[in-house]
Amino acid sequence: MQMPIHLNYQGTTCAKCGAEFVAYKKDYFCPACGEVTAEYCDFAAETIATMKDHKQLYGNYFPQSWFSGSIADTVQGIIFELFDNYETEKPEDFTAFVLTQLEDAVWEEGQEHLAIQVEEIALEVFNIYRVDPDFKEGLLKEKPINPKLKEIQPKPADIPFDIDSGVGF
């Protein structure tokens, strides 16, 4: 069975207040306390790449099973589901749709700032999504699977994961 693809990036932990968040912009800061972080992950682009792979592997952005082992996994899982719902419902106003989708989300204590993060990241992903010809209706499902993906094996959590190729080594 094909395994879902997880990022090597697990999220950033604030050095000052300990909040976990996704540093998806350069020179980003902790959304809970404002402390600047040096960490950075091109999260929207990585999420787009994973969405393409999952669509080809599963027919959906959200894989058959998705284990959230980190903040980054949690945020990606929400984004995958959101875009699956978006393609089913085809709402005209994406921003309003995102807000409706996130309305009932329940965040763990100390993770409430993720609501804003997910919203911002979803909009950033959407800006790539809407102009990327790969996402034209049905196209990804018909494309041959990237040969690289066939070699992806279940990855034990303690083995380093190459974020550039998306393949464990």
Ligand SMILES: [Zn+2]
């Ligand atoms: Zn902080």
